[in-house]
Protein backbone atom coordinates (compact mmCIF):
# COMPACT_ATOMS: atom_id res chain seq x y z
CA UNK A 1 0.00 0.00 0.00
CA UNK A 2 1.11 3.52 -0.74
CA UNK A 3 2.49 5.37 2.22
CA UNK A 4 0.03 7.78 3.81
CA UNK A 5 0.83 11.46 3.70
CA UNK A 6 2.32 12.88 6.90
CA UNK A 7 0.41 15.68 8.55
CA UNK A 8 0.68 17.79 11.67
CA UNK A 9 -1.92 19.82 13.56
CA UNK A 10 -0.60 22.80 15.47
CA UNK A 11 -1.94 25.89 17.13
CA UNK A 12 -0.55 29.30 17.99
CA UNK A 13 -2.65 31.90 19.86
CA UNK A 14 -6.13 30.56 19.34
CA UNK A 15 -8.93 29.06 21.37
CA UNK A 16 -8.24 25.49 20.18
CA UNK A 17 -11.75 25.37 18.78
CA UNK A 18 -10.43 24.54 15.32
CA UNK A 19 -8.31 21.69 16.65
CA UNK A 20 -11.29 20.49 18.64
CA UNK A 21 -13.37 20.45 15.46
CA UNK A 22 -10.86 18.08 13.89
CA UNK A 23 -11.30 15.80 16.88
CA UNK A 24 -15.04 15.38 16.47
CA UNK A 25 -15.72 11.73 15.91
CA UNK A 26 -17.20 12.09 12.44
CA UNK A 27 -14.15 14.07 11.29
CA UNK A 28 -11.32 12.39 13.14
CA UNK A 29 -12.38 8.82 12.38
CA UNK A 30 -12.36 9.59 8.65
CA UNK A 31 -9.16 11.57 8.84
CA UNK A 32 -7.03 8.86 10.44
CA UNK A 33 -8.11 6.49 7.69
CA UNK A 34 -6.68 8.83 5.09
CA UNK A 35 -3.59 10.46 6.57
CA UNK A 36 -0.82 9.72 9.02
CA UNK A 37 -1.11 12.23 11.86
CA UNK A 38 2.48 12.59 13.00
CA UNK A 39 1.93 15.45 15.41
CA UNK A 40 -1.02 16.84 17.30
CA UNK A 41 0.39 18.49 20.45
CA UNK A 42 -3.13 19.38 21.60
CA UNK A 43 -3.82 15.69 22.29
CA UNK A 44 -0.47 13.91 22.39
CA UNK A 45 3.15 14.55 23.26
CA UNK A 46 4.99 16.15 20.37
CA UNK A 47 7.96 13.84 19.85
CA UNK A 48 8.04 13.75 16.05
CA UNK A 49 10.88 15.84 14.67
CA UNK A 50 10.64 15.01 10.97
CA UNK A 51 8.99 16.65 7.96
CA UNK A 52 5.31 17.06 7.13
CA UNK A 53 3.62 16.89 3.78
CA UNK A 54 0.84 19.10 5.12
CA UNK A 55 0.85 21.14 8.27
CA UNK A 56 -2.44 22.57 9.58
CA UNK A 57 -2.01 25.62 11.79
CA UNK A 58 -4.68 27.17 13.96
CA UNK A 59 -4.56 30.55 15.68
CA UNK A 60 -3.49 34.16 15.34
CA UNK A 61 0.06 35.41 15.70
CA UNK A 62 -0.12 37.43 18.94
CA UNK A 63 3.30 36.99 20.56
CA UNK A 64 6.86 36.85 19.34
CA UNK A 65 7.13 33.13 20.12
CA UNK A 66 4.23 32.46 17.73
CA UNK A 67 6.39 33.79 14.91
CA UNK A 68 9.20 31.43 15.89
CA UNK A 69 6.80 28.47 16.03
CA UNK A 70 5.25 29.03 12.62
CA UNK A 71 8.58 29.71 10.95
CA UNK A 72 9.89 26.43 12.26
CA UNK A 73 6.74 24.61 11.07
CA UNK A 74 7.05 26.27 7.67
CA UNK A 75 10.57 24.89 7.30
CA UNK A 76 9.44 21.40 8.17
CA UNK A 77 6.38 21.35 5.92
CA UNK A 78 5.87 20.96 2.23
CA UNK A 79 2.49 22.71 2.40
CA UNK A 80 0.98 24.89 5.09
CA UNK A 81 -2.77 25.10 5.63
CA UNK A 82 -4.24 27.98 7.63
CA UNK A 83 -6.97 26.31 9.66
CA UNK A 84 -9.83 28.50 10.84
CA UNK A 85 -10.52 32.21 10.82
CA UNK A 86 -7.73 33.13 13.27
CA UNK A 87 -5.03 31.65 11.08
CA UNK A 88 -6.66 32.99 7.92
CA UNK A 89 -7.71 36.50 8.99
CA UNK A 90 -6.74 37.17 12.60
CA UNK A 91 -10.29 36.66 13.82
CA UNK A 92 -11.31 37.75 17.34
CA UNK A 93 -7.76 38.38 18.67
CA UNK A 94 -7.22 40.89 15.89
CA UNK A 95 -10.02 43.16 17.15
CA UNK A 96 -7.26 44.70 19.26
CA UNK A 97 -5.86 46.31 16.11
CA UNK A 98 -8.88 48.55 15.90
CA UNK A 99 -8.78 49.86 19.47
CA UNK A 100 -6.36 51.46 21.90
CA UNK A 101 -3.70 48.75 22.32
CA UNK A 102 -2.34 49.83 25.69
CA UNK A 103 -5.74 50.12 27.31
CA UNK A 104 -6.68 46.67 26.09
CA UNK A 105 -3.40 45.03 27.14
CA UNK A 106 -3.54 46.44 30.66
CA UNK A 107 -7.19 45.48 30.92
CA UNK A 108 -6.66 41.88 29.80
CA UNK A 109 -3.24 41.33 31.39
CA UNK A 110 -2.96 43.61 34.44
CA UNK A 111 -0.09 41.50 35.87
CA UNK A 112 1.59 39.51 33.15
CA UNK A 113 3.31 42.37 31.40
CA UNK A 114 6.35 40.25 30.53
CA UNK A 115 4.47 39.07 27.44
CA UNK A 116 6.10 40.34 24.25
CA UNK A 117 3.09 40.95 22.16
CA UNK A 118 2.98 41.82 18.48
CA UNK A 119 0.02 43.21 16.54
CA UNK A 120 -2.38 40.27 16.24
CA UNK A 121 -2.08 39.12 12.64
CA UNK A 122 -2.98 36.12 10.49
CA UNK A 123 -0.20 33.60 9.92
CA UNK A 124 -0.09 34.54 6.26
CA UNK A 125 1.43 37.89 7.27
CA UNK A 126 4.50 36.03 8.51
CA UNK A 127 4.95 32.87 6.46
CA UNK A 128 3.83 31.59 3.10
CA UNK A 129 0.43 29.87 3.33
CA UNK A 130 -0.58 27.41 0.61
CA UNK A 131 -4.23 26.81 1.52
CA UNK A 132 -6.88 28.53 3.57
CA UNK A 133 -9.70 26.76 5.39
CA UNK A 134 -11.55 29.63 7.07
CA UNK A 135 -14.59 29.65 9.36
CA UNK A 136 -14.83 29.96 13.12
CA UNK A 137 -14.59 27.08 13.80
CA UNK A 138 -13.84 25.43 10.43
CA UNK A 139 -16.29 23.12 8.73
CA UNK A 140 -15.63 19.41 9.31
CA UNK A 141 -16.92 18.49 5.89
CA UNK A 142 -14.64 21.01 4.24
CA UNK A 143 -11.59 19.68 6.09
CA UNK A 144 -12.37 16.18 4.88
CA UNK A 145 -13.11 17.38 1.34
CA UNK A 146 -9.78 19.18 1.33
CA UNK A 147 -7.92 16.02 2.34
CA UNK A 148 -9.83 13.98 -0.22
CA UNK A 149 -8.80 16.43 -2.94
CA UNK A 150 -5.14 16.13 -1.95
CA UNK A 151 -5.29 12.36 -2.01
CA UNK A 152 -7.09 12.05 -5.31
CA UNK A 153 -5.05 14.73 -7.03
CA UNK A 154 -8.01 17.02 -7.63
CA UNK A 155 -7.75 20.77 -7.21
CA UNK A 156 -9.29 22.06 -3.99
CA UNK A 157 -11.57 24.94 -4.93
CA UNK A 158 -12.30 27.56 -2.31
CA UNK A 159 -15.88 28.78 -2.27
CA UNK A 160 -16.02 32.23 -3.85
CA UNK A 161 -19.71 33.21 -3.80
CA UNK A 162 -21.34 35.28 -1.07
CA UNK A 163 -23.11 33.69 1.89
CA UNK A 164 -26.38 35.07 0.51
CA UNK A 165 -26.30 32.58 -2.35
CA UNK A 166 -26.50 29.58 -0.04
CA UNK A 167 -28.82 31.44 2.31
CA UNK A 168 -31.30 32.23 -0.43
CA UNK A 169 -31.13 28.70 -1.80
CA UNK A 170 -32.15 27.48 1.62
CA UNK A 171 -35.17 29.77 1.44
CA UNK A 172 -34.29 31.58 4.65
CA UNK A 173 -35.98 34.88 5.42
CA UNK A 174 -33.41 37.64 4.90
CA UNK A 175 -32.28 39.18 8.18
CA UNK A 176 -31.58 42.52 6.48
CA UNK A 177 -35.31 42.80 6.02
CA UNK A 178 -35.65 42.59 9.79
CA UNK A 179 -33.37 45.60 10.00
CA UNK A 180 -30.34 43.66 11.23
CA UNK A 181 -26.77 44.02 9.97
CA UNK A 182 -25.97 40.78 8.15
CA UNK A 183 -22.59 40.58 6.43
CA UNK A 184 -23.79 37.84 4.06
CA UNK A 185 -23.57 39.96 0.87
CA UNK A 186 -19.88 40.77 1.37
CA UNK A 187 -18.74 37.49 2.93
CA UNK A 188 -17.50 34.35 1.23
CA UNK A 189 -19.87 31.46 1.67
CA UNK A 190 -19.15 27.77 1.92
CA UNK A 191 -20.56 27.42 5.40
CA UNK A 192 -24.02 26.66 4.05
CA UNK A 193 -25.17 30.01 5.47
CA UNK A 194 -24.83 28.48 8.92
CA UNK A 195 -25.66 31.59 10.95
CA UNK A 196 -28.60 33.03 9.00
CA UNK A 197 -30.05 29.51 8.81
CA UNK A 198 -30.12 29.63 12.60
CA UNK A 199 -31.62 33.09 12.74
CA UNK A 200 -28.30 34.77 13.54
CA UNK A 201 -26.66 37.36 11.33
CA UNK A 202 -23.45 36.61 9.45
CA UNK A 203 -20.37 38.10 11.12
CA UNK A 204 -18.12 37.50 8.14
CA UNK A 205 -16.06 34.69 9.63
CA UNK A 206 -15.21 33.17 6.24
CA UNK A 207 -13.69 36.43 5.15
CA UNK A 208 -14.40 38.95 2.41
CA UNK A 209 -16.00 37.86 -0.84
CA UNK A 210 -13.75 39.08 -3.65
CA UNK A 211 -16.74 40.37 -5.55
CA UNK A 212 -18.20 42.45 -2.69
CA UNK A 213 -19.74 45.83 -3.49
CA UNK A 214 -18.77 47.67 -0.31
CA UNK A 215 -20.00 51.07 -1.36
CA UNK A 216 -23.51 49.86 -2.09
CA UNK A 217 -23.56 47.62 0.95
CA UNK A 218 -22.58 50.36 3.42
CA UNK A 219 -24.90 52.83 1.78
CA UNK A 220 -27.74 50.36 2.23
CA UNK A 221 -26.88 49.80 5.91
CA UNK A 222 -26.75 53.55 6.56
CA UNK A 223 -30.09 54.02 4.85
CA UNK A 224 -31.44 51.33 7.13
CA UNK A 225 -30.42 53.60 9.99
CA UNK A 226 -27.25 51.92 11.22
CA UNK A 227 -24.43 54.06 12.56
CA UNK A 228 -20.77 53.83 11.56
CA UNK A 229 -19.99 52.40 14.98
CA UNK A 230 -22.53 49.61 14.61
CA UNK A 231 -21.14 48.71 11.20
CA UNK A 232 -17.56 48.83 12.47
CA UNK A 233 -18.33 46.66 15.49
CA UNK A 234 -19.74 44.03 13.21
CA UNK A 235 -16.99 44.11 10.61
CA UNK A 236 -14.05 43.96 12.98
CA UNK A 237 -15.25 40.87 14.82
CA UNK A 238 -13.99 37.97 12.70
CA UNK A 239 -12.21 39.22 9.63
CA UNK A 240 -11.72 42.95 10.20
CA UNK A 241 -8.15 43.01 8.92
CA UNK A 242 -9.12 41.21 5.73
CA UNK A 243 -12.15 43.41 5.10
CA UNK A 244 -10.01 46.49 5.62
CA UNK A 245 -7.40 45.23 3.21
CA UNK A 246 -9.97 44.31 0.59
CA UNK A 247 -11.73 47.62 0.76
CA UNK A 248 -8.45 49.50 0.58
CA UNK A 249 -8.13 53.28 0.88
CA UNK A 250 -11.83 53.94 1.28
CA UNK A 251 -12.18 51.83 4.43
CA UNK A 252 -12.89 54.58 6.93
CA UNK A 253 -14.85 52.38 9.28
CA UNK A 254 -11.92 50.50 10.76
CA UNK A 255 -9.72 53.31 11.99
CA UNK A 256 -8.43 53.06 15.51
CA UNK B 257 -64.83 22.85 -19.79
CA UNK B 258 -65.66 24.36 -16.40
CA UNK B 259 -66.82 22.64 -13.22
CA UNK B 260 -68.34 24.16 -10.12
CA UNK B 261 -67.67 23.59 -6.43
CA UNK B 262 -69.51 25.34 -3.57
CA UNK B 263 -67.05 27.39 -1.52
CA UNK B 264 -67.86 25.58 1.71
CA UNK B 265 -66.95 22.22 0.17
CA UNK B 266 -63.55 23.45 -0.94
CA UNK B 267 -61.58 22.35 2.19
CA UNK B 268 -63.18 18.95 1.98
CA UNK B 269 -62.22 18.66 -1.69
CA UNK B 270 -58.56 19.42 -0.94
CA UNK B 271 -58.53 17.01 1.99
CA UNK B 272 -59.90 14.28 -0.27
CA UNK B 273 -56.98 14.89 -2.66
CA UNK B 274 -54.54 14.67 0.25
CA UNK B 275 -55.89 11.21 1.05
CA UNK B 276 -54.97 9.95 -2.41
CA UNK B 277 -51.92 11.95 -3.48
CA UNK B 278 -48.97 13.89 -2.21
CA UNK B 279 -50.28 17.44 -2.15
CA UNK B 280 -47.77 20.28 -2.24
CA UNK B 281 -49.11 23.77 -1.54
CA UNK B 282 -48.03 27.18 -0.20
CA UNK B 283 -47.09 27.04 3.47
CA UNK B 284 -45.64 29.71 5.75
CA UNK B 285 -42.45 28.31 7.26
CA UNK B 286 -41.23 31.04 8.07
CA UNK B 287 -40.79 32.21 4.48
CA UNK B 288 -43.70 31.06 2.38
CA UNK B 289 -42.87 28.20 0.06
CA UNK B 290 -44.43 25.16 -1.60
CA UNK B 291 -44.36 22.20 0.76
CA UNK B 292 -46.07 18.90 1.29
CA UNK B 293 -49.20 19.39 3.36
CA UNK B 294 -51.29 17.00 5.38
CA UNK B 295 -54.41 19.11 5.79
CA UNK B 296 -56.21 22.01 4.13
CA UNK B 297 -55.59 24.20 7.19
CA UNK B 298 -51.86 24.32 6.52
CA UNK B 299 -52.27 26.19 3.23
CA UNK B 300 -51.15 29.80 3.18
CA UNK B 301 -53.35 31.97 0.94
CA UNK B 302 -52.43 35.52 1.90
CA UNK B 303 -49.76 36.35 -0.67
CA UNK B 304 -47.68 34.97 -3.47
CA UNK B 305 -45.05 32.58 -2.05
CA UNK B 306 -41.63 34.06 -1.48
CA UNK B 307 -39.81 30.92 -2.63
CA UNK B 308 -40.93 29.89 -6.12
CA UNK B 309 -42.39 26.49 -7.01
CA UNK B 310 -39.41 25.56 -9.21
CA UNK B 311 -37.66 23.80 -6.31
CA UNK B 312 -40.27 21.09 -6.75
CA UNK B 313 -38.69 20.14 -10.09
CA UNK B 314 -35.16 21.43 -9.60
CA UNK B 315 -34.27 20.50 -6.05
CA UNK B 316 -30.90 21.62 -4.75
CA UNK B 317 -28.19 18.95 -4.81
CA UNK B 318 -30.19 16.47 -6.82
CA UNK B 319 -28.22 13.36 -7.71
CA UNK B 320 -28.14 12.89 -11.49
CA UNK B 321 -25.62 10.08 -11.79
CA UNK B 322 -24.32 7.48 -9.44
CA UNK B 323 -20.86 6.09 -10.05
CA UNK B 324 -20.74 2.47 -8.99
CA UNK B 325 -17.44 0.75 -9.47
CA UNK B 326 -16.47 3.09 -12.32
CA UNK B 327 -19.84 2.71 -14.07
CA UNK B 328 -22.17 5.67 -14.30
CA UNK B 329 -25.83 4.95 -13.65
CA UNK B 330 -28.37 7.66 -14.32
CA UNK B 331 -30.93 8.23 -11.56
CA UNK B 332 -34.59 8.14 -12.50
CA UNK B 333 -35.69 11.23 -10.58
CA UNK B 334 -39.10 9.66 -10.04
CA UNK B 335 -41.55 11.07 -7.54
CA UNK B 336 -44.93 9.89 -6.32
CA UNK B 337 -47.98 11.25 -8.07
CA UNK B 338 -48.01 14.81 -6.78
CA UNK B 339 -50.55 17.58 -6.89
CA UNK B 340 -49.03 21.02 -6.92
CA UNK B 341 -51.82 23.20 -5.64
CA UNK B 342 -52.19 26.95 -5.25
CA UNK B 343 -50.13 28.11 -8.23
CA UNK B 344 -50.93 31.61 -9.33
CA UNK B 345 -51.05 32.50 -13.00
CA UNK B 346 -47.43 33.71 -12.90
CA UNK B 347 -46.33 30.50 -11.16
CA UNK B 348 -48.02 28.37 -13.82
CA UNK B 349 -46.47 30.34 -16.67
CA UNK B 350 -43.06 30.08 -15.05
CA UNK B 351 -43.37 26.30 -15.13
CA UNK B 352 -44.40 26.48 -18.78
CA UNK B 353 -41.33 28.58 -19.56
CA UNK B 354 -38.93 26.25 -17.79
CA UNK B 355 -40.64 23.20 -19.38
CA UNK B 356 -39.43 24.48 -22.75
CA UNK B 357 -35.80 24.45 -21.68
CA UNK B 358 -35.37 21.52 -19.33
CA UNK B 359 -35.66 18.06 -20.78
CA UNK B 360 -33.38 15.82 -18.82
CA UNK B 361 -34.73 12.57 -17.45
CA UNK B 362 -34.85 13.76 -13.86
CA UNK B 363 -36.80 16.92 -14.64
CA UNK B 364 -39.21 15.17 -16.96
CA UNK B 365 -39.89 12.36 -14.49
CA UNK B 366 -40.97 14.89 -11.90
CA UNK B 367 -43.02 16.95 -14.30
CA UNK B 368 -44.79 13.88 -15.66
CA UNK B 369 -45.98 12.90 -12.22
CA UNK B 370 -47.14 16.35 -11.17
CA UNK B 371 -50.60 17.78 -11.65
CA UNK B 372 -50.71 21.57 -11.76
CA UNK B 373 -53.65 23.20 -9.99
CA UNK B 374 -53.89 26.95 -10.24
CA UNK B 375 -55.71 29.37 -7.99
CA UNK B 376 -56.83 32.85 -8.98
CA UNK B 377 -54.56 35.51 -7.49
CA UNK B 378 -56.63 37.58 -5.06
CA UNK B 379 -53.79 39.54 -3.53
CA UNK B 380 -51.29 40.99 -5.97
CA UNK B 381 -48.94 43.54 -4.39
CA UNK B 382 -47.08 46.62 -5.60
CA UNK B 383 -44.39 44.46 -7.24
CA UNK B 384 -46.63 42.32 -9.47
CA UNK B 385 -46.74 43.15 -13.17
CA UNK B 386 -47.89 39.83 -14.64
CA UNK B 387 -50.37 41.44 -17.02
CA UNK B 388 -47.50 43.03 -18.95
CA UNK B 389 -45.95 39.64 -19.68
CA UNK B 390 -48.19 37.95 -22.28
CA UNK B 391 -49.24 35.16 -19.93
CA UNK B 392 -51.11 32.12 -21.20
CA UNK B 393 -53.30 29.40 -19.74
CA UNK B 394 -51.22 26.46 -18.56
CA UNK B 395 -52.86 24.28 -15.97
CA UNK B 396 -54.55 20.97 -15.35
CA UNK B 397 -57.15 22.72 -13.20
CA UNK B 398 -57.64 26.37 -12.31
CA UNK B 399 -59.81 27.57 -9.42
CA UNK B 400 -61.61 30.91 -9.46
CA UNK B 401 -63.89 32.03 -6.66
CA UNK B 402 -66.97 33.96 -7.67
CA UNK B 403 -69.70 34.57 -5.15
CA UNK B 404 -70.32 31.40 -3.19
CA UNK B 405 -68.78 29.06 -5.76
CA UNK B 406 -65.46 28.05 -7.18
CA UNK B 407 -65.43 27.91 -10.96
CA UNK B 408 -62.89 25.33 -12.02
CA UNK B 409 -61.38 25.54 -15.47
CA UNK B 410 -60.33 22.12 -16.71
CA UNK B 411 -57.15 22.31 -18.76
CA UNK B 412 -56.34 18.64 -19.30
CA UNK B 413 -57.65 15.10 -19.10
CA UNK B 414 -55.67 14.45 -15.92
CA UNK B 415 -57.23 17.54 -14.38
CA UNK B 416 -60.67 16.50 -15.59
CA UNK B 417 -60.37 13.14 -13.89
CA UNK B 418 -59.87 14.81 -10.53
CA UNK B 419 -63.15 16.73 -10.80
CA UNK B 420 -65.25 14.24 -12.71
CA UNK B 421 -67.76 13.97 -9.86
CA UNK B 422 -68.43 17.70 -9.75
CA UNK B 423 -71.19 19.24 -11.81
CA UNK B 424 -70.37 21.09 -14.99
CA UNK B 425 -71.03 24.79 -15.41
CA UNK B 426 -73.83 25.49 -17.84
CA UNK B 427 -72.75 28.96 -18.82
CA UNK B 428 -68.98 29.24 -18.62
CA UNK B 429 -67.55 32.43 -17.19
CA UNK B 430 -64.48 34.33 -18.22
CA UNK B 431 -61.76 34.19 -15.60
CA UNK B 432 -60.26 37.69 -15.38
CA UNK B 433 -56.61 38.68 -15.05
CA UNK B 434 -55.35 39.58 -11.59
CA UNK B 435 -55.30 43.26 -10.68
CA UNK B 436 -51.92 44.95 -11.29
CA UNK B 437 -50.52 48.17 -9.89
CA UNK B 438 -47.29 47.99 -11.81
CA UNK B 439 -46.66 47.84 -15.52
CA UNK B 440 -43.70 47.05 -17.71
CA UNK B 441 -44.16 49.43 -20.59
CA UNK B 442 -41.73 48.13 -23.15
CA UNK B 443 -40.56 44.68 -24.13
CA UNK B 444 -38.29 45.88 -26.94
CA UNK B 445 -35.09 46.86 -25.22
CA UNK B 446 -32.62 45.28 -27.63
CA UNK B 447 -31.35 48.69 -28.76
CA UNK B 448 -30.85 49.94 -25.23
CA UNK B 449 -28.18 47.54 -24.06
CA UNK B 450 -25.52 50.24 -24.05
CA UNK B 451 -27.66 52.89 -22.32
CA UNK B 452 -25.93 54.58 -19.39
CA UNK B 453 -29.07 54.21 -17.35
CA UNK B 454 -28.17 50.60 -16.43
CA UNK B 455 -25.10 51.79 -14.55
CA UNK B 456 -27.27 53.29 -11.83
CA UNK B 457 -28.81 49.89 -11.11
CA UNK B 458 -25.54 47.99 -11.36
CA UNK B 459 -23.86 50.40 -8.92
CA UNK B 460 -26.49 49.44 -6.35
CA UNK B 461 -26.23 45.72 -7.05
CA UNK B 462 -24.56 43.58 -4.36
CA UNK B 463 -24.28 40.59 -6.73
CA UNK B 464 -25.96 38.63 -3.97
CA UNK B 465 -27.86 36.36 -6.40
CA UNK B 466 -31.19 36.69 -4.59
CA UNK B 467 -33.01 37.80 -7.76
CA UNK B 468 -32.00 34.69 -9.71
CA UNK B 469 -32.49 32.24 -6.85
CA UNK B 470 -36.02 33.56 -6.25
CA UNK B 471 -36.94 33.98 -9.90
CA UNK B 472 -39.30 31.14 -10.83
CA UNK B 473 -37.94 31.00 -14.37
CA UNK B 474 -34.20 30.93 -13.62
CA UNK B 475 -33.10 27.39 -14.23
CA UNK B 476 -29.32 27.62 -14.57
CA UNK B 477 -27.41 24.94 -12.78
CA UNK B 478 -23.96 23.79 -11.90
CA UNK B 479 -22.69 20.23 -11.68
CA UNK B 480 -20.54 18.95 -8.89
CA UNK B 481 -18.98 15.55 -8.31
CA UNK B 482 -18.88 13.96 -4.91
CA UNK B 483 -16.33 11.20 -5.26
CA UNK B 484 -15.07 8.56 -2.91
CA UNK B 485 -11.37 8.21 -2.25
CA UNK B 486 -11.05 5.24 -4.62
CA UNK B 487 -12.38 7.39 -7.47
CA UNK B 488 -14.61 4.49 -8.49
CA UNK B 489 -17.72 5.37 -6.56
CA UNK B 490 -19.55 8.60 -5.94
CA UNK B 491 -22.29 10.89 -7.15
CA UNK B 492 -22.79 13.67 -9.64
CA UNK B 493 -25.10 16.38 -8.38
CA UNK B 494 -26.96 19.32 -9.81
CA UNK B 495 -27.16 22.55 -7.88
CA UNK B 496 -28.58 25.94 -8.71
CA UNK B 497 -26.27 28.49 -10.31
CA UNK B 498 -26.62 32.24 -10.72
CA UNK B 499 -25.38 34.50 -13.51
CA UNK B 500 -25.02 37.29 -10.94
CA UNK B 501 -21.99 35.51 -9.50
CA UNK B 502 -18.56 35.75 -11.04
CA UNK B 503 -18.07 32.00 -10.86
CA UNK B 504 -20.94 31.57 -13.36
CA UNK B 505 -18.94 32.49 -16.43
CA UNK B 506 -15.51 31.42 -15.23
CA UNK B 507 -13.73 29.10 -17.61
CA UNK B 508 -10.57 27.02 -17.49
CA UNK B 509 -7.62 29.28 -16.92
CA UNK B 510 -9.60 31.50 -14.58
CA UNK B 511 -11.04 34.06 -16.99
CA UNK B 512 -14.57 35.15 -16.33
CA UNK B 513 -16.56 36.26 -19.38
CA UNK B 514 -18.95 38.43 -17.45
CA UNK B 515 -16.55 39.99 -15.05
CA UNK B 516 -18.14 43.37 -14.53
CA UNK B 517 -21.14 43.76 -12.28
CA UNK B 518 -22.81 45.82 -14.97
CA UNK B 519 -22.62 43.07 -17.58
CA UNK B 520 -23.91 40.50 -15.09
CA UNK B 521 -26.79 42.68 -14.00
CA UNK B 522 -27.79 43.42 -17.59
CA UNK B 523 -27.59 39.76 -18.45
CA UNK B 524 -30.36 39.02 -15.96
CA UNK B 525 -32.67 41.67 -17.41
CA UNK B 526 -31.87 40.84 -21.02
CA UNK B 527 -32.29 37.12 -20.58
CA UNK B 528 -35.70 37.73 -19.00
CA UNK B 529 -36.90 40.24 -21.58
CA UNK B 530 -34.98 39.74 -24.84
CA UNK B 531 -32.87 36.60 -25.19
CA UNK B 532 -35.49 33.97 -24.36
CA UNK B 533 -37.97 35.75 -26.57
CA UNK B 534 -35.70 35.46 -29.58
CA UNK B 535 -36.06 31.67 -29.41
CA UNK B 536 -39.49 31.08 -27.88
CA UNK B 537 -41.43 34.16 -28.99
CA UNK B 538 -42.40 35.29 -25.54
CA UNK B 539 -40.50 36.91 -22.70
CA UNK B 540 -39.05 34.68 -20.02
CA UNK B 541 -40.18 36.94 -17.20
CA UNK B 542 -43.70 36.28 -15.93
CA UNK B 543 -43.96 39.46 -13.88
CA UNK B 544 -44.21 37.78 -10.49
CA UNK B 545 -42.11 40.55 -8.93
CA UNK B 546 -40.04 38.20 -6.77
CA UNK B 547 -36.71 39.62 -7.95
CA UNK B 548 -37.86 43.11 -6.97
CA UNK B 549 -39.30 41.97 -3.65
CA UNK B 550 -36.10 40.25 -2.49
CA UNK B 551 -33.51 42.71 -3.75
CA UNK B 552 -31.78 44.07 -0.63
CA UNK B 553 -30.95 47.39 -2.26
CA UNK B 554 -34.39 47.74 -3.86
CA UNK B 555 -33.25 47.79 -7.46
CA UNK B 556 -36.25 48.14 -9.75
CA UNK B 557 -35.25 47.25 -13.31
CA UNK B 558 -38.87 47.43 -14.44
CA UNK B 559 -38.91 51.12 -13.59
CA UNK B 560 -35.56 51.52 -15.36
CA UNK B 561 -37.04 50.09 -18.56
CA UNK B 562 -40.07 52.32 -18.18
CA UNK B 563 -37.76 55.32 -17.85
CA UNK B 564 -35.93 54.30 -21.02
CA UNK B 565 -39.15 54.09 -22.97
CA UNK B 566 -40.26 57.51 -21.76
CA UNK B 567 -37.03 59.22 -22.74
Ligand code: SF4
Nearest residue numbers: 164167174175182184
Ligand atom coordinates in the same frame (compact mmCIF):
# COMPACT_ATOMS: atom_id res chain seq x y z
S1 SF4 C 1 -29.84 36.79 5.89
FE1 SF4 C 1 -27.78 37.53 5.46
S2 SF4 C 1 -26.84 35.89 4.29
FE2 SF4 C 1 -29.03 35.53 4.25
S3 SF4 C 1 -29.74 36.53 2.36
FE3 SF4 C 1 -29.95 38.02 4.02
S4 SF4 C 1 -28.06 39.19 3.97
FE4 SF4 C 1 -27.69 37.33 2.81
Ligand code: SF4
Nearest residue numbers: 191195202203205206
Ligand atom coordinates in the same frame (compact mmCIF):
# COMPACT_ATOMS: atom_id res chain seq x y z
S1 SF4 D 1 -22.72 32.71 8.18
FE1 SF4 D 1 -20.98 34.11 8.28
S2 SF4 D 1 -20.32 34.12 10.42
FE2 SF4 D 1 -21.65 32.33 10.12
S3 SF4 D 1 -20.28 30.62 9.65
FE3 SF4 D 1 -20.90 31.51 7.68
S4 SF4 D 1 -19.35 33.06 7.20
FE4 SF4 D 1 -19.14 32.54 9.38
Ligand code: SF4
Nearest residue numbers: 471541542544545547
Ligand atom coordinates in the same frame (compact mmCIF):
# COMPACT_ATOMS: atom_id res chain seq x y z
S1 SF4 E 1 -37.51 38.31 -13.58
FE1 SF4 E 1 -38.42 38.91 -11.63
S2 SF4 E 1 -40.55 39.38 -12.08
FE2 SF4 E 1 -39.72 38.25 -13.82
S3 SF4 E 1 -40.23 36.10 -13.42
FE3 SF4 E 1 -38.19 36.46 -12.59
S4 SF4 E 1 -38.53 37.01 -10.46
FE4 SF4 E 1 -40.47 37.21 -11.50
Ligand code: SF4
Nearest residue numbers: 474475476499524527
Ligand atom coordinates in the same frame (compact mmCIF):
# COMPACT_ATOMS: atom_id res chain seq x y z
S1 SF4 F 1 -31.07 35.23 -15.51
FE1 SF4 F 1 -29.12 34.25 -15.17
S2 SF4 F 1 -29.48 32.59 -13.69
FE2 SF4 F 1 -31.45 33.26 -14.51
S3 SF4 F 1 -31.84 31.85 -16.21
FE3 SF4 F 1 -30.83 33.67 -17.04
S4 SF4 F 1 -28.66 33.21 -17.08
FE4 SF4 F 1 -29.66 31.74 -15.72
Ligand code: SF4
Nearest residue numbers: 461462464465467551
Ligand atom coordinates in the same frame (compact mmCIF):
# COMPACT_ATOMS: atom_id res chain seq x y z
S1 SF4 G 1 -31.08 40.80 -5.70
FE1 SF4 G 1 -30.52 42.92 -6.18
S2 SF4 G 1 -28.53 43.21 -5.24
FE2 SF4 G 1 -28.86 41.01 -5.33
S3 SF4 G 1 -27.92 40.36 -7.26
FE3 SF4 G 1 -30.07 40.77 -7.69
S4 SF4 G 1 -30.15 42.89 -8.39
FE4 SF4 G 1 -28.18 42.59 -7.36
